[in-house]
Amino acid sequence: MPNVGIVIVSHSPKVAEGAADMVRQMVGDTVPLAYAGGNPEGGLGTSVDAILSAIDRAWSDAGVAVMVDLGGAETNSEMAIELLSESRRDHVVVCNAPLVEGSVIAATEASGGSSLAKVKATAEELSP
Amino acid sequence: MADVLIEQLIRAAALAVIRDADELTALDAAIGDGDHGINMKRGAEAVLAELPKLDGKPPADVLRASGMQLVMKVGGASGPLYGTLAMELGKALPVEPTRAEFAVALAKAIDAVKARGKSDWGQKTMLDVLFPLHRAVAAGEAPPAIKAKALAAAEATVPMRATRGRASFLGERSIGHMDPGARSSALMIAAICDALGG
Numbered sequence: 001m002p003n004v005g006i007v008i009v010s011h012s013p014k015v016a017e018g019a020a021d022m023v024r025q026m027v028g029d030t031v032p033l034a035y036a037g038g039n040p041e042g043g044l045g046t047s048v049d050a051i052l053s054a055i056d057r058a059w060s061d062a063g064v065a066v067m068v069d070l071g072g073a074e075t076n077s078e079m080a081i082e083l084l085s086e087s088r089r090d091h092v093v094v095c096n097a098p099l100v101e102g103s104v105i106a107a108t109e110a111s112g113g114s115s116l117a118k119v120k121a122t123a124e125e126l127s128p
Numbered sequence: 129m130a131d132v133l134i135e136q137l138i139r140a141a142a143l144a145v146i147r148d149a150d151e152l153t154a155l156d157a158a159i160g161d162g163d164h165g166i167n168m169k170r171g172a173e174a175v176l177a178e179l180p181k182l183d184g185k186p187p188a189d190v191l192r193a194s195g196m197q198l199v200m201k202v203g204g205a206s207g208p209l210y211g212t213l214a215m216e217l218g219k220a221l222p223v224e225p226t227r228a229e230f231a232v233a234l235a236k237a238i239d240a241v242k243a244r245g246k247s248d249w250g251q252k253t254m255l256d257v258l259f260p261l262h263r264a265v266a267a268g269e270a271p272p273a274i275k276a277k278a279l280a281a282a283e284a285t286v287p288m289r290a291t292r293g294r295a296s297f298l299g300e301r302s303i304g305h306m307d308p309g310a311r312s313s314a315l316m317i318a319a320i321c322d323a324l325g326g
Contacts, residue, residue: 011161039203041170045163048207049200071293072205075244079199079208 004110004119005032005058007066008103009051009073011044013037019067019100026104027111034058046073051080055092063091063116065106065123069099091116097123134187135179137320138194142172144319145312152315155308159295163204164308171202171210191218205293206309209245209254216240231266238262245292252290252302254309257281261317275321282306282314 006023010016016037023033034057039045051066058064066081068074074094081092093116095102106123114122145152145168153165174197182190195214198207220233238258242248249259260281264274283306290302293309 039163039167039170040201041203043163043203044161045167045203047200047203072203075205075208078244079211083199 001062001113002060003031003113004062004106004116005034005055005060005064006103006107006110007051007054007058007064007077008033008035008037008099009046009054009066009077010035010037010069010099011046011073012069013042015069015099019103022100023103023107027107030111031107032058032060032064033107046076048076048080048083051077052083055080055084055088059088061091063093065110065116065119066092066094067097067099067103067106067123068094093120095120095123097126101126134190135182137323138175138190139179140319140323141316142175144315145169145172148312148315152308152312155306155311158305159290159298159302160308161204161294164206164312167202167204167206168210168312171198171207174198174201186223188218188221188223191215191221205245206254206312209241209309212240212244213237213258227265227268231262234262234265247292250288251292252285252288252295252307252310253292254307254313256285256288256307257310257313257317261313271321271324275318278314278317278321282310285310 008016008019016035020033020035034054036050036054040047055064066077068077077094081089084092095106102123105126106119109119109122149165149169152168153162156162156164175194178193178197182193191214195211199211216237217233220236222229242255247253247255249255257278260277264277285307287303290296295302
Protein backbone atom coordinates (compact mmCIF):
# COMPACT_ATOMS: atom_id res chain seq x y z
CA MET A 1 0.00 0.00 0.00
CA PRO A 2 1.36 3.47 -0.89
CA ASN A 3 1.50 6.24 1.71
CA VAL A 4 -1.48 8.52 2.37
CA GLY A 5 -1.41 11.73 0.31
CA ILE A 6 -1.56 15.21 1.81
CA VAL A 7 -3.34 18.24 0.32
CA ILE A 8 -2.78 21.70 1.81
CA VAL A 9 -5.56 24.27 1.27
CA SER A 10 -5.04 27.88 2.32
CA HIS A 11 -6.68 31.19 1.48
CA SER A 12 -3.19 32.43 0.70
CA PRO A 13 -1.18 30.95 -2.21
CA LYS A 14 1.99 31.87 -0.31
CA VAL A 15 0.89 30.11 2.89
CA ALA A 16 -0.11 26.99 0.93
CA GLU A 17 3.23 26.90 -0.89
CA GLY A 18 5.22 27.66 2.25
CA ALA A 19 3.48 24.97 4.29
CA ALA A 20 4.14 22.50 1.46
CA ASP A 21 7.85 23.47 1.55
CA MET A 22 7.94 22.69 5.27
CA VAL A 23 6.29 19.31 4.66
CA ARG A 24 8.78 18.46 1.91
CA GLN A 25 11.69 19.35 4.19
CA MET A 26 10.37 16.82 6.70
CA VAL A 27 9.31 13.90 4.49
CA GLY A 28 10.97 14.47 1.11
CA ASP A 29 9.22 12.61 -1.69
CA THR A 30 7.87 9.75 0.43
CA VAL A 31 4.38 11.26 0.64
CA PRO A 32 2.21 12.41 -2.30
CA LEU A 33 1.75 16.15 -1.68
CA ALA A 34 -0.11 18.96 -3.42
CA TYR A 35 -1.42 22.37 -2.42
CA ALA A 36 -4.16 24.78 -3.46
CA GLY A 37 -4.07 28.42 -2.40
CA GLY A 38 -6.11 31.44 -3.48
CA ASN A 39 -9.45 32.06 -5.13
CA PRO A 40 -10.16 31.37 -8.83
CA GLU A 41 -8.52 34.73 -9.70
CA GLY A 42 -5.44 34.11 -7.55
CA GLY A 43 -6.47 36.51 -4.76
CA LEU A 44 -7.02 35.48 -1.14
CA GLY A 45 -9.66 32.75 -0.96
CA THR A 46 -10.06 29.15 -2.02
CA SER A 47 -11.15 27.44 -5.23
CA VAL A 48 -13.07 24.18 -5.50
CA ASP A 49 -11.51 23.58 -8.89
CA ALA A 50 -7.98 24.05 -7.58
CA ILE A 51 -8.73 21.79 -4.59
CA LEU A 52 -10.05 19.06 -6.93
CA SER A 53 -6.88 19.33 -8.99
CA ALA A 54 -4.67 19.14 -5.86
CA ILE A 55 -6.51 16.03 -4.63
CA ASP A 56 -5.89 14.48 -8.04
CA ARG A 57 -2.17 15.31 -7.93
CA ALA A 58 -1.74 13.99 -4.39
CA TRP A 59 -3.89 10.94 -5.06
CA SER A 60 -2.97 7.75 -3.26
CA ASP A 61 -4.90 4.49 -3.06
CA ALA A 62 -4.34 4.77 0.71
CA GLY A 63 -6.40 7.97 0.68
CA VAL A 64 -5.80 11.70 0.95
CA ALA A 65 -5.84 13.94 4.03
CA VAL A 66 -6.86 17.54 3.32
CA MET A 67 -5.47 20.23 5.64
CA VAL A 68 -7.35 23.56 5.70
CA ASP A 69 -6.94 26.99 7.28
CA LEU A 70 -10.19 28.98 7.75
CA GLY A 71 -13.94 28.41 7.17
CA GLY A 72 -14.13 28.84 3.40
CA ALA A 73 -11.20 26.46 2.91
CA GLU A 74 -13.07 23.81 4.86
CA THR A 75 -16.42 24.41 3.13
CA ASN A 76 -14.82 24.43 -0.32
CA SER A 77 -12.79 21.29 0.48
CA GLU A 78 -15.90 19.44 1.63
CA MET A 79 -17.69 20.56 -1.55
CA ALA A 80 -14.76 19.33 -3.65
CA ILE A 81 -14.83 15.94 -1.93
CA GLU A 82 -18.53 15.58 -2.74
CA LEU A 83 -17.77 16.26 -6.39
CA LEU A 84 -15.23 13.42 -6.56
CA SER A 85 -16.17 10.14 -8.19
CA GLU A 86 -17.94 7.71 -5.88
CA SER A 87 -14.92 5.41 -5.78
CA ARG A 88 -12.66 8.23 -4.51
CA ARG A 89 -15.04 10.20 -2.28
CA ASP A 90 -14.80 7.91 0.74
CA HIS A 91 -11.00 7.98 0.72
CA VAL A 92 -10.55 11.72 1.27
CA VAL A 93 -10.97 13.44 4.64
CA VAL A 94 -10.70 17.02 5.90
CA CYS A 95 -8.59 17.26 9.07
CA ASN A 96 -9.57 19.64 11.84
CA ALA A 97 -6.07 20.81 12.73
CA PRO A 98 -3.88 23.92 12.53
CA LEU A 99 -2.74 24.18 8.91
CA VAL A 100 1.05 24.35 9.16
CA GLU A 101 1.63 22.17 12.21
CA GLY A 102 -1.13 19.78 11.14
CA SER A 103 0.31 19.38 7.64
CA VAL A 104 3.81 18.58 8.92
CA ILE A 105 2.55 16.14 11.58
CA ALA A 106 0.09 14.47 9.18
CA ALA A 107 2.76 14.04 6.51
CA THR A 108 5.24 12.65 9.03
CA GLU A 109 2.63 10.14 10.21
CA ALA A 110 1.79 9.29 6.58
CA SER A 111 5.47 8.75 5.73
CA GLY A 112 5.55 5.83 8.16
CA GLY A 113 2.80 4.05 6.24
CA SER A 114 -0.05 4.84 8.64
CA SER A 115 -3.69 4.55 7.58
CA LEU A 116 -5.77 7.59 6.61
CA ALA A 117 -7.69 7.36 9.91
CA LYS A 118 -4.43 7.36 11.87
CA VAL A 119 -3.02 10.29 9.90
CA LYS A 120 -6.19 12.30 10.55
CA ALA A 121 -6.25 11.40 14.25
CA THR A 122 -2.59 12.37 14.74
CA ALA A 123 -3.09 15.75 13.04
CA GLU A 124 -6.25 16.41 15.04
CA GLU A 125 -4.45 15.76 18.36
CA LEU A 126 -3.05 19.26 17.82
CA SER A 127 -6.51 20.83 18.01
CA PRO A 128 -7.55 22.31 21.34
CA MET B 129 -42.96 27.45 -13.87
CA ALA B 130 -42.02 27.98 -17.49
CA ASP B 131 -38.38 27.51 -18.47
CA VAL B 132 -38.02 31.11 -19.47
CA LEU B 133 -39.21 32.25 -16.07
CA ILE B 134 -36.54 30.49 -14.03
CA GLU B 135 -33.83 32.04 -16.21
CA GLN B 136 -35.36 35.50 -15.71
CA LEU B 137 -35.40 34.98 -11.95
CA ILE B 138 -31.79 33.80 -11.82
CA ARG B 139 -30.78 36.74 -14.01
CA ALA B 140 -32.59 39.17 -11.69
CA ALA B 141 -30.83 37.72 -8.65
CA ALA B 142 -27.42 37.82 -10.35
CA LEU B 143 -27.89 41.43 -11.47
CA ALA B 144 -28.90 42.48 -7.94
CA VAL B 145 -25.70 41.00 -6.50
CA ILE B 146 -23.58 42.73 -9.14
CA ARG B 147 -25.39 46.04 -8.56
CA ASP B 148 -24.89 45.93 -4.78
CA ALA B 149 -21.49 44.22 -4.67
CA ASP B 150 -19.84 47.26 -3.07
CA GLU B 151 -22.38 47.33 -0.25
CA LEU B 152 -21.86 43.61 0.42
CA THR B 153 -18.10 44.04 0.48
CA ALA B 154 -18.42 46.98 2.89
CA LEU B 155 -20.61 44.91 5.23
CA ASP B 156 -18.09 42.06 5.07
CA ALA B 157 -15.17 44.44 5.69
CA ALA B 158 -16.81 45.38 8.99
CA ILE B 159 -17.09 41.86 10.43
CA GLY B 160 -15.40 39.47 7.99
CA ASP B 161 -12.65 39.35 5.41
CA GLY B 162 -14.15 41.99 3.11
CA ASP B 163 -14.57 39.91 -0.02
CA HIS B 164 -18.24 38.91 -0.03
CA GLY B 165 -19.34 41.42 -2.68
CA ILE B 166 -16.34 40.78 -4.92
CA ASN B 167 -16.77 37.01 -4.58
CA MET B 168 -20.52 37.05 -5.21
CA LYS B 169 -20.08 39.37 -8.18
CA ARG B 170 -17.56 36.95 -9.70
CA GLY B 171 -20.03 34.10 -9.21
CA ALA B 172 -23.00 36.10 -10.53
CA GLU B 173 -21.08 37.07 -13.67
CA ALA B 174 -20.21 33.41 -14.24
CA VAL B 175 -23.88 32.48 -13.88
CA LEU B 176 -24.93 35.20 -16.35
CA ALA B 177 -22.35 33.92 -18.84
CA GLU B 178 -23.70 30.37 -18.43
CA LEU B 179 -27.40 31.20 -18.80
CA PRO B 180 -27.49 31.45 -22.64
CA LYS B 181 -26.07 27.91 -22.83
CA LEU B 182 -28.99 26.68 -20.71
CA ASP B 183 -31.66 28.02 -23.03
CA GLY B 184 -34.52 25.53 -23.31
CA LYS B 185 -33.23 23.25 -20.53
CA PRO B 186 -35.59 22.17 -17.74
CA PRO B 187 -35.61 24.42 -14.62
CA ALA B 188 -33.88 21.71 -12.56
CA ASP B 189 -30.94 21.67 -15.00
CA VAL B 190 -30.76 25.47 -15.07
CA LEU B 191 -30.62 25.59 -11.26
CA ARG B 192 -28.02 22.82 -11.07
CA ALA B 193 -25.77 24.41 -13.69
CA SER B 194 -26.10 27.86 -12.08
CA GLY B 195 -25.28 26.39 -8.68
CA MET B 196 -22.21 24.69 -10.08
CA GLN B 197 -20.95 28.02 -11.45
CA LEU B 198 -21.27 29.51 -7.96
CA VAL B 199 -19.43 26.55 -6.43
CA MET B 200 -16.57 26.85 -8.88
CA LYS B 201 -16.24 30.61 -9.25
CA VAL B 202 -17.08 32.40 -6.00
CA GLY B 203 -13.89 31.51 -4.10
CA GLY B 204 -15.32 31.77 -0.59
CA ALA B 205 -17.64 29.72 1.60
CA SER B 206 -20.62 31.51 0.03
CA GLY B 207 -19.92 29.65 -3.25
CA PRO B 208 -20.69 26.17 -1.91
CA LEU B 209 -23.47 27.59 0.30
CA TYR B 210 -25.41 29.37 -2.46
CA GLY B 211 -24.36 26.70 -4.96
CA THR B 212 -25.79 23.99 -2.71
CA LEU B 213 -29.01 25.99 -2.31
CA ALA B 214 -29.48 26.23 -6.10
CA MET B 215 -28.38 22.67 -6.89
CA GLU B 216 -30.48 21.06 -4.16
CA LEU B 217 -33.49 23.17 -5.14
CA GLY B 218 -33.03 21.93 -8.71
CA LYS B 219 -32.80 18.35 -7.46
CA ALA B 220 -35.89 18.62 -5.22
CA LEU B 221 -38.27 20.48 -7.56
CA PRO B 222 -40.83 18.47 -9.53
CA VAL B 223 -41.38 19.46 -13.17
CA GLU B 224 -44.42 21.71 -12.71
CA PRO B 225 -44.33 22.52 -8.99
CA THR B 226 -47.34 23.80 -7.09
CA ARG B 227 -46.71 26.40 -4.38
CA ALA B 228 -46.79 23.66 -1.72
CA GLU B 229 -44.33 21.50 -3.67
CA PHE B 230 -42.05 24.50 -4.11
CA ALA B 231 -42.11 25.12 -0.34
CA VAL B 232 -41.16 21.49 0.33
CA ALA B 233 -38.29 21.66 -2.18
CA LEU B 234 -37.11 24.95 -0.68
CA ALA B 235 -37.08 23.40 2.80
CA LYS B 236 -34.91 20.54 1.52
CA ALA B 237 -32.51 22.98 -0.14
CA ILE B 238 -32.25 25.09 3.04
CA ASP B 239 -31.54 21.93 5.06
CA ALA B 240 -28.70 21.17 2.65
CA VAL B 241 -27.27 24.68 3.22
CA LYS B 242 -27.49 24.06 6.99
CA ALA B 243 -25.52 20.85 6.59
CA ARG B 244 -22.96 22.40 4.23
CA GLY B 245 -22.30 25.30 6.62
CA LYS B 246 -22.71 23.21 9.81
CA SER B 247 -24.86 26.09 10.91
CA ASP B 248 -28.36 26.83 12.10
CA TRP B 249 -30.87 29.59 12.61
CA GLY B 250 -29.84 32.41 14.98
CA GLN B 251 -26.10 32.37 14.27
CA LYS B 252 -26.09 35.58 12.19
CA THR B 253 -25.84 33.93 8.77
CA MET B 254 -27.80 33.67 5.53
CA LEU B 255 -29.97 31.06 7.26
CA ASP B 256 -31.55 33.87 9.29
CA VAL B 257 -33.07 35.08 6.02
CA LEU B 258 -33.70 31.67 4.42
CA PHE B 259 -35.78 30.38 7.36
CA PRO B 260 -38.24 33.34 7.28
CA LEU B 261 -38.26 33.03 3.47
CA HIS B 262 -39.42 29.44 3.76
CA ARG B 263 -42.09 30.35 6.31
CA ALA B 264 -43.44 33.10 4.05
CA VAL B 265 -43.43 30.85 0.97
CA ALA B 266 -45.10 28.01 2.84
CA ALA B 267 -47.74 30.40 4.20
CA GLY B 268 -48.65 31.32 0.63
CA GLU B 269 -47.64 34.97 0.89
CA ALA B 270 -47.40 37.16 -2.24
CA PRO B 271 -44.01 38.27 -3.62
CA PRO B 272 -44.13 41.83 -2.18
CA ALA B 273 -44.74 40.47 1.32
CA ILE B 274 -41.99 37.86 0.92
CA LYS B 275 -39.60 40.58 -0.22
CA ALA B 276 -40.41 42.75 2.81
CA LYS B 277 -39.90 39.84 5.19
CA ALA B 278 -36.55 38.91 3.63
CA LEU B 279 -35.21 42.47 3.83
CA ALA B 280 -36.44 42.79 7.43
CA ALA B 281 -34.86 39.44 8.34
CA ALA B 282 -31.49 40.66 7.10
CA GLU B 283 -31.87 43.85 9.17
CA ALA B 284 -32.71 41.67 12.15
CA THR B 285 -29.19 40.17 12.04
CA VAL B 286 -27.74 43.58 13.13
CA PRO B 287 -28.15 43.02 16.90
CA MET B 288 -27.17 39.34 16.68
CA ARG B 289 -23.83 38.00 17.85
CA ALA B 290 -22.18 35.80 15.21
CA THR B 291 -21.40 32.26 16.32
CA ARG B 292 -20.53 30.83 12.89
CA GLY B 293 -18.30 32.04 10.09
CA ARG B 294 -15.45 34.54 10.14
CA ALA B 295 -17.57 37.10 12.03
CA SER B 296 -17.67 34.76 15.04
CA PHE B 297 -13.98 35.53 15.65
CA LEU B 298 -15.08 39.04 16.63
CA GLY B 299 -17.39 37.80 19.40
CA GLU B 300 -19.26 40.75 20.92
CA ARG B 301 -17.85 43.09 18.29
CA SER B 302 -19.93 41.35 15.60
CA ILE B 303 -23.00 42.94 17.23
CA GLY B 304 -24.26 46.09 15.51
CA HIS B 305 -23.45 45.06 11.93
CA MET B 306 -25.70 43.40 9.36
CA ASP B 307 -24.51 39.96 8.25
CA PRO B 308 -23.29 40.20 4.64
CA GLY B 309 -24.61 36.72 3.74
CA ALA B 310 -28.02 37.56 5.16
CA ARG B 311 -27.98 40.81 3.16
CA SER B 312 -26.98 39.11 -0.11
CA SER B 313 -29.74 36.54 0.41
CA ALA B 314 -32.29 39.30 1.02
CA LEU B 315 -31.13 41.27 -2.03
CA MET B 316 -31.50 38.24 -4.29
CA ILE B 317 -34.88 37.30 -2.83
CA ALA B 318 -36.06 40.93 -3.27
CA ALA B 319 -34.94 40.95 -6.91
CA ILE B 320 -36.69 37.61 -7.56
CA CYS B 321 -39.89 38.88 -5.89
CA ASP B 322 -39.78 42.07 -7.99
CA ALA B 323 -39.40 39.95 -11.14
CA LEU B 324 -42.35 37.79 -10.11
CA GLY B 325 -44.51 40.88 -9.58
CA GLY B 326 -47.27 40.83 -7.18
